[in-house]
Amino acid sequence: MDPEAVHSPTRWLAAHGVSVPDELVELEGWWASAGRAVSEAVDRMGTPWLRMFDRLGERTDEVLYPPEHRAMLLRGYRAGAVWHALEGEGLEATFRIGYVTSFFDPGAYCPYTVSLATALAVHKYAEPAVRERFLPLLLRRDDGVWQGATWMTESAGGSDLGAAVQTTAQPEGERWRLRGEKFFASNVGAELALVAARRPGAPRTVRGLNLFLVPRWSSDGRLNYRVRRLKDKVGTRSVPTGEVELLDSEAYLLGRPEDGVYHVLEVLNVSRVANAVGSAALAQRALAEAVEFGRRRVAFGRPVLEHPLLRTQFQANLERVRAAFALAWYAVRLLEQVWQEVPPYSARYHTFRLVTHLAKFWTAEVAFQSARWCVDVHGGAGVLSEHGVERLIREALILPIWEGTPHRQVLDGLEVMVQKGAHEALLDELARADPRRAEALRERIRAHLELPHEQREAHADSLFAELASFTGAALTGQG
Numbered sequence: 294m295d296p297e298a299v300h301s302p303t304r305w306l307a308a309h310g311v312s313v314p315d316e317l318v319e320l321e322g323w324w325a326s327a328g329r330a331v332s333e334a335v336d337r338m339g340t341p342w343l344r345m346f347d348r349l350g351e352r353t354d355e356v357l358y359p360p361e362h363r364a365m366l367l368r369g370y371r372a373g374a375v376w377h378a379l380e381g382e383g384l385e386a387t388f389r390i391g392y393v394t395s396f397f398d399p400g401a402y403c404p405y406t407v408s409l410a411t412a413l414a415v416h417k418y419a420e421p422a423v424r425e426r427f428l429p430l431l432l433r434r435d436d437g438v439w440q441g442a443t444w445m446t447e448s449a450g451g452s453d454l455g456a457a458v459q460t461t462a463q464p465e466g467e468r469w470r471l472r473g474e475k476f477f478a479s480n481v482g483a484e485l486a487l488v489a490a491r492r493p494g495a496p497r498t499v500r501g502l503n504l505f506l507v508p509r510w511s512s513d514g515r516l517n518y519r520v521r522r523l524k525d526k527v528g529t530r531s532v533p534t535g536e537v538e539l540l541d542s543e544a545y546l547l548g549r550p551e552d553g554v555y556h557v558l559e560v561l562n563v564s565r566v567a568n569a570v571g572s573a574a575l576a577q578r579a580l581a582e583a584v585e586f587g588r589r590r591v592a593f594g595r596p597v598l599e600h601p602l603l604r605t606q607f608q609a610n611l612e613r614v615r616a617a618f619a620l621a622w623y624a625v626r627l628l629e630q631v632w633q634e635v636p637p638y639s640a641r642y643h644t645f646r647l648v649t650h651l652a653k654f655w656t657a658e659v660a661f662q663s664a665r666w667c668v669d670v671h672g673g674a675g676v677l678s679e680h681g682v683e684r685l686i687r688e689a690l691i692l693p694i695w696e697g698t699p700h701r702q703v704l705d706g707l708e709v710m711v712q713k714g715a716h717e718a719l720l721d722e723l724a725r726a727d728p729r730r731a732e733a734l735r736e737r738i739r740a741h742l743e744l745p746h747e748q749r750e751a752h753a754d755s756l757f758a759e760l761a762s763f764t765g766a767a768l769t770g771q772g
Contacts, residue, residue: 294308294309294615295308296611299577299580299581299584299611300581300584300585301321302321302392302393302396302574302577303317303318303321303393305577305618306389306392309615309618309619309622311385311389311622312385312389313389316372316373317372317389317390317393320368320369320372320390320393320394321393321396323368324393324394324396324397325397328365328368328397328398329397331361331362331364331365332365332397332398332401332531333681334359334361335359335362335365335398335530335531336398336530336531336684337678338359338530339525339530340523340524340525340526340530340533340534341356341357341358341359341362341523341533342356342357342523343355343356343357343520343522343523343533343535344357345520352516352519353516354482354516354518354519354520355482356481356482356520356523356533356535362531365398365401365531366401366404367436367438369390369391369394369401369402369405370405370408370433370434370438371434371435371436371438372390373386373387373390373434374387374390374391374394374405374408374409375387375405375408375409375412375431375432375438375441376432376433376434377390378409378412378413379412379413379416379428379432380432383629384625384628384629384632385625385626385629387405387409388566388567388570388622388625390405391405391406391567391570391571391574392570392571392573392574393574394574395570395571395574395575396574396575396577396578397578398531399528399529399571399572399574399575399688399691399692400528400529400530400531400532400688401531401532402567402570402571403479403480403529403531403532403695404440404480404483404532405567406563406564406567406568406571407440407441407442407443407479407480407483407487407564408431408439408440408441408442408480408483409441409563409567410441410443410487410560410563410564411431411441411442411443411483411485411486411487411506412428412431412432412441413559413560413563413632414487414504414506414547414556414559414560415427415428415431415485415506415547416428417548417559417633417635418504418547418548418556419506419545419547420467420545423506423545427439427485427506427508430484430485431485439483439484439485440480440482440483440484440485441480441483441484441485441486441487442478442479442480442481442483442485442486442487443479443486443487443560443561443564444475444478444479444486444487444488444489444507444537445458445475445488445489445557445560445561446475446476446477446478447459447460447473447474447475447476448474448476451477451697452697452698452700452701454489454499454502454557455497455498455499455500455501455502456497456498458473458489458490458491458502459473459474459491460472460473460474460475460488460489460490460491460539461473461490461491461492461493462490462491462492462493462503462505462544462546463493464492464493467545468512468543468544468545469490469505469543469544469545469546470541470542470543470544471488471490471505471507471539471541471542471544472539472540472541472542473490473539474521474536474537474538474539475488475536475537475539476536477524477534477536478520478534478535478536478537479532479533479534480532480533480534481520481523481533481534481535481537482509482520482533482535483509484508484509484510485506485507485508485509486506486507486509486518486537487504487505487506487507487547487560488504488505488506488507488539488544489502489503489504489505489557490502490503490505490544491503492550499554499557500553500554501553501554502553502554502557503546503547503548503550503553503556503557504546504547504548504553504556504557504560505544505545505546505547506544506545506547507539507542507543507544508543511542511543512543517542517543518537518538518539518540518542519537519538519540520535520536520537520538521535521536521537521538522535522536523535524536526691527687527690527691528684528687528688528689528690528691529688529691548635552635552636555636555638559632561696561697562628562645562646562649563628563632564695564696565624565649565650565652565653565696565697565702566621566624566625566628566649566652566653568653568656568657568692568695568696569620569621569624569649569652569653569656569657570621570622570625571692572617572621572656572657572659572660572689572692573614573617573618573621573622573656573659573660575660575663575664575685575688575689575692576613576614576617576618576656576659576660576662576663576664577614577618578685579660579663579664579666579667579685579689580607580610580611580614580663580667582667582671582682582685583607583610583666583667583670583671584598584607586670586671586674587603587607587670597670603670606666610662610663610666612769613659613662613663614659614663615769616762616765616766616768616769617655617656617659617660617765618765619765619768619769620648620651620652620655620656620761620764620765620768621652621656623648623652623764623768624645624648624649624652627641627644627645627648627649628645628649630645631645640713640715640718641718643709643713643715644715644718644719646705646706646709646713646715647706647709647710647715647716647719648719648764650702650703650705650706650709650757651702651706651757651760651761651764652761653696653697653702654699654702654703654706654757654758654761655758655761655762655765656692657689657692657693657699658693658699658758660689660692661686661689661690661692661693663685663689664685664686664688664689665686665689667682667685668682668683668685668686699754700754702757703753703754703757704750704753706757707749707750707753707757710738710742711742711749716735716738716760717735719764720732720734720735720738723763723764723767723768726767726768726770727763727766727767727770730763730767731763731767734759734760734763737756737759738756738760741753741756
């Protein structure tokens, strides 16, 4: 691989066999020349502002962006961060845009991610009249594009959705009324949101959940949900996250009621793939910043990057980031193959599920390790806010948390191995690159899955990390 590709997300993509159209190169050029400065300003200023009332005292709950910030977001929407999925080159094209965006600002990728997940769910599961009413607005290619959001988490947390989701749904003709609160609502202020809620009489488990589409404005033009406040976050400040109140909010049920939990998990898995892509992009950015500084900082008579220890560390980090990227992009390509499936799913879909958990788990860890190493290379300059390197640490802190903690990824990945044997097909594919290690890992997994439940769960993290790192390394070797 061209070592200079580390400085450019499009050259990195091309070096790893991903098609790079001219429009993507232009998007990178804009970020490098103008968007990066906007992103840095947004990060310094903090979260966008919430205007709760108009001058007459009427509740409006508008999320206000600086004009440059709004223009920054619209660049990606116009480029196809959502519409490519259904009217363009497909899902991979949307993730290419996400990768370039995340190289410069991981938070800016979040609105595209949740808007994409919203569009896919509406396309697959909305009733025809609902789909025809809302989907074209999500797929617009101009400044009038609508944004989506995915709101699952409540104050009790997000890992145990079956117990934590208290939001209720009551039928009202062809619509529903939702009542409850969402505590971590990313892209708050979006025109459409996917919301997890529970129907009357539904069990108090994840199988009692359903997915609903909630517009920002009800059919009679009134504000349909309220924003209590915006969160002050350590990172990803370019996406507003808030607390939402659903007060008999008008909503539309998506899909068959008995399949609701699967619809919720589909939405989460789209975001998990995007999180892996964003993590890989941040890790590449950390490498680029470290290399740029290491070439210019002179110590003991030569650039620090030429010292044997640092050069060896860079090579090890480069190989790890390349493997993380390969794992993330494998998840992208599997999602492209299976996203239109509906329950009951194929064996290939369950392989995708496992790879997604592996990718979300491992790439976020690689992103944080890479960001920390970048700060180490910079020394004292790395911890000063004025230079922007410490921002990589702040952004990387959030990546393991989005759409399920590392523990959640391990447990859900373990579940799909136990119940579906999803690791078997994955190892069959990876054996083409390293048959001996693949078979050794297959035997280790077999022995682990035979452990009693408590032991199997208690010691799963090291096994999961080994499978994730091997998958990335094997995929890199295949490339």
